[in-house]
Amino acid sequence: MIPLYEIKNLIHKYGEKVALKIDNLTISDRGVTALLGPNGAGKSTLLRLLALVEKPTQGQIYLRGEPVGPFCKAFRKVTLLPQQPYLLKRSVFENIAYGLKIRGKKKNLRQKVCEVLSWVGLDPDQFLHRPWYALSGGEAQRVALASRLVLQPEVLLLDEPTASVDAKSAQLIKEAVTKAVSLWGTSLIIATHDWAWINEIADRTLYLIKGHVLPSEMSNLIFGPWTVNGRFWEKRFRDGQRLLLEPPPSKDMDIALISSSSVEIFGNPKPVHDQNLLSFWVTRLNLKTKSGQILVTFSLEDVSFTLEFSKEKFSSYGFVPGKKVWLSFPKKASAWL
Amino acid sequence: MIPLYEIKNLIHKYGEKVALKIDNLTISDRGVTALLGPNGAGKSTLLRLLALVEKPTQGQIYLRGEPVGPFCKAFRKVTLLPQQPYLLKRSVFENIAYGLKIRGKKKNLRQKVCEVLSWVGLDPDQFLHRPWYALSGGEAQRVALASRLVLQPEVLLLDEPTASVDAKSAQLIKEAVTKAVSLWGTSLIIATHDWAWINEIADRTLYLIKGHVLPSEMSNLIFGPWTVNGRFWEKRFRDGQRLLLEPPPSKDMDIALISSSSVEIFGNPKPVHDQNLLSFWVTRLNLKTKSGQILVTFSLEDVSFTLEFSKEKFSSYGFVPGKKVWLSFPKKASAWL
Amino acid sequence: AEKKVLRMATTTSTDNTGLLDYLAPIFKKDTGIELQWIAVGTGKALKLGQNCDVDILMVHAPSAEKAFIKAGYGINRREIMYNDFIIVGPPDDPAGIKGMSATEALRKIANQKAIFVSRGDHSGTHKKEETLWKTAGIDPNKLDKEPWYIQTGQGMLATLNVASEKRGYTLTDRGTFIKYEATLKGKPILVILVEGDKIIRNQYSVIEINPEHCPNVKNDLARTFSDWITSPKIQQAIANFRLMGKQLFIPNAKTK
Amino acid sequence: MGYITEGIIKAFELLISRDAETYSAILTTLKVSTYAMTASLALGIPLGFFLGFLDFRGKKLLRTIVNTLLAFPTVLIGLLVYALLSQRGPLGQYGLLFTLPGVAIGQTILALPIVIALTATAVESLDRQLRITLLALGANRYQLLCTCIWEARYGILTAAVTAYGRVLTEVGISLMVGGNIKWHTRTITTAIALETSKGEFAMGIALGLVLLLIAFVVNFSLMYLRQRS
Amino acid sequence: MGYITEGIIKAFELLISRDAETYSAILTTLKVSTYAMTASLALGIPLGFFLGFLDFRGKKLLRTIVNTLLAFPTVLIGLLVYALLSQRGPLGQYGLLFTLPGVAIGQTILALPIVIALTATAVESLDRQLRITLLALGANRYQLLCTCIWEARYGILTAAVTAYGRVLTEVGISLMVGGNIKWHTRTITTAIALETSKGEFAMGIALGLVLLLIAFVVNFSLMYLRQRS
């Protein structure tokens, strides 16, 4: 099957600063792809490139096998909801109808607009004729989403769609988006910091950091500051515990990646040869609605590991929020950034 | 003790629309007050009024007993981080230094700015001289927060400060904000949709909806649509379950409030006379770090109840994500909105 | 000592021909007074005088000047020099007026409905033109909407330009026409067709502003100028003034 | 001072008595300024958009040049256009000298830098998000142009109003290219210049007030339109 | 057409030979336009700010009036200022008629509506968030004013540049109030008007080019400053 997107030798710079560097990446068709990563990782940049609203400094993007760029033929199949939704200085109706109007689709305009408005949980009677400035933060975001949904896009790119939306509306947005996927076969790519939501809807996850895409297997990050201890780099916690890792290959790397598969869990401190052994707290349990798997988050100060368990395995451990457990993992990070 | 804020007979309108109506509200000094509520509830409006950047259409706000308003004497003690952080068209340094400069505090400017920058997790070397537009969404938000922190305000009002910030930065922001509370005794008022975070830091919670403040005891909301069934209003779920409530006193109310104390939990369906009895799933468990209490979220489609348990009580129930439980509550809502 | 400055309002022709640039340094040398002049239309010059904003006037509209003095705004009008008006037109002279007297020529133009370009700005030249029409038995007010009668409402040079573009006739003072010829490098599109008629003489005078009407005017300086310019030495200097090698003004001050 | 009140009274008289000369000048003014504004907006708004929207080498220099042309003296424009349109000029054969279209050409040159510079500033002050949003919604190049101009409409309206004020009040071009020919190319401003040079100050003021009245009516209608949209 | 090339050559000659009359006119022009710009910016920017920033009853009407004043004919301004400053006018005793400060007063009146209208538009196009942000950071009224003006600086710069172009090129006021007195109140534009009326078209063009050169130098320096900030 032809992948949805293929990215080759892509570099995107702002001035001299490289914001994104992806040698090769494919994103498969259909379903929901989640884009995770810390602030400044390049998520918004990648989404803008995938939405064809900007041209990469270098490299080529292929959409279903075709090389694409701004104003190309395929350009209207893709639509992006930017991180800061910007509304045109018009009424809510005109904002949502804009995309249809410029496509010349003026039939049943009003009805279509009302429909997507109610999808995102806004009452058409109340909102249809509001001017752009008379909206709360979350309402504006939902109007912006509605103006994307009304286009029935083949690919919908969402940059933090639930950032300033309440739980109820996040639920509505989730439903709307799921509807789009099932009704029109829309492919979704979502950048978000909302773990719980991602866990519910994502079919696959891309992790971006410092402009690079990480291997897709779930990874846990350990940020600095580091001190040097003999041949190791050390991170010291306030409770006296220490974490040791072999230093990174290059000086400007300071974020360690620990792959989930290398982590072992113990109920009691059981010294493991040549491994880190640290006590963590269980802080969060999340149900992955799609798969029924359970995500458990273990935290030690600013370090969090998230591991996935099947229902059976989970009950054998008996994790409860606030429970103390011991995690062991190698002294060699699976990667550095 | 004099409360931090006292609000009397406040009404705030946009045009003809009443966005906020608070007859009487006190917010106590010190610590963290969380402001929760769905989109359009009036959170941002309330924060703007508390920050003295706008004048209420009607009514009076008292800050530590003094009547206050825009440009009053107390006005510089309070600072607000708006929902959409707006940066001045200057460098990051100038943005953060602005508040100090207009206060005439020009001593050690650079050092102070660097300090708060590192509080919010931005490397001064990298960010100090960036222009305002060369920042990612989350970076901009953190710069905006830094420019508030540098003022060492007595009252800090935050409108969705972690909305577009990654987990790591949310952690940093939390730490920075906690530092402010402990170092300078800053009082914090935070509007957010981030439940997990609120649970960790809030000393008290205000719930706003449709411009009204709810009783402070934790409440659960049930949204429509409703159908009429005899003398009851009914909400029907896709799995066939039904929820019945006595109709609200007024036609334009459609959100039911169920107080947590009226909810009972059963492992098995045990018919209770004249009560609703519905099966829910345990979907989320959260540790309240401050109190050690555990919050359990029970969901049935779009209805979520969140109840608080002590550690002991929690273990007696043995809640696990994905577990099915039965909740019963009266057919009379504790309030309608 | 305070600098002595005399302010004069004058018509554009004296300025445009360069006469004042020629006279002012001599005046300064002779009397130590600096001459500053404002070159405007005759009507505006009279208005500036009436408003006491200048000390002396040098204009060429005898009837308006007399009215000005009669109204008490000015005193001591003294004629100083004249030049003459001429009627110019396209070289092929479509109306055939060459060599006629001024009034005959105008009558012919009107009969033929040949294009005539008028300044229409109440300047000295325009007033002279109106007098000529009247003498020719034609009411100038009736010409207003005639299609062949074009009113420019502008200075002489602009009017000459319009005349040449429209291939029409016009009445002009000789000085401006010499300048016009010069700027076209001897290939004028207009040529002199009527000249030397006594009726088209263009008399210049100086008028002091009445100090009773305007207490702040420097009448002493004005009087000095008026005496100076009518003195034989300066009268001779005016006669010596040349533009493109041609004499422009003929002095005719009556010595006291 | 007397002629100021006299001028005000006279302005009313002119309008009420429907003075033929004044009405002819008003009509001429309206005609020629309409031609000039139509041309300069049609050319200037797209050019201003490109100047403000696109990034290219030499953009700053180009803006400086446009800003410099804001100081293009009307007399100079008048001279240049005169030189072009004169019988002996390259466009002499079209007979545009001393006609309203001729004047409109000059006034278009005058208004163009104003429209371009102010439109560019208005477009520059648009949010950087707008471009991304429009592209994301699928706007093609032409729709991008139109929507950006619409979003910057208040700024562009100010550009138009400023240019209109300039065109309405200029004298140099109308005199030089139009020739101020009575009943033909005499506009209100050239009439004012004439009356002033005749010393008829009150009449000059009266005509000036008539011009301001025209400007007010035009601006008031624009305000009304702006309010409705 | 010949005199256009002739004019270009003459422009160089005038500048290189340091022609005394030309340099005097340049100096006069610079002086008077500096006075006028200083006054109109000092008055106009704050007024424009209030017009754009505050909401009050009658704001729309006020804007319409300001827009109307964009069409204030220079000749009319010249007449009014003349009426004020004339010996028989109310300010006659100060002897400002036929002086540069007198001309500057008139030019200030000319530039003021431009500065006010364009500043108001620039301030209006500021983000609504700016006000909230500044108040939240503790700005008092005066600091609010200053920072908003700074944030709208590109728009206000355009306002200044447009007004400067207007002041630099106007003739009506300089002629009427200044009197075009050689060595005293003769500016470049009045000199152009004079040369043109004398038929010295080449000289008129030469002076016009000199004026454009001045405008270019000023704008280029502004662009340089803008780039540095």
Ligand SMILES: Nc1ncnc2c1ncn2[C@@H]1O[C@H](COP(=O)(O)OP(=O)(O)OP(=O)(O)O)[C@@H](O)[C@H]1O
């Ligand atoms: N216009 C710009 N000029 C220079 N640098 C920029 C610009 N826009 C973004 N950057 C930088 O590029 C990097 C990637 O930015 P991007 O907006 O893609 O991050 P992000 O992953 O979306 O972060 P966030 O979660 O904070 O939104 C950041 O380091 C940012 O500082």
Ligand SMILES: Nc1ncnc2c1ncn2[C@@H]1O[C@H](COP(=O)(O)OP(=O)(O)OP(=O)(O)O)[C@@H](O)[C@H]1O
């Ligand atoms: N300028 C305005 N004019 C008219 N109505 C407005 C305006 N600003 C906000 N509103 C309305 O007032 C109500 C309260 O808005 P507010 O921004 O305070 O909500 P909020 O609780 O902050 O919501 P969110 O979580 O979406 O940010 C909303 O219904 C909104 O539509």
Ligand SMILES: [Mg+2]
């Ligand atoms: Mg982003």
Ligand SMILES: [Mg+2]
């Ligand atoms: Mg809000």
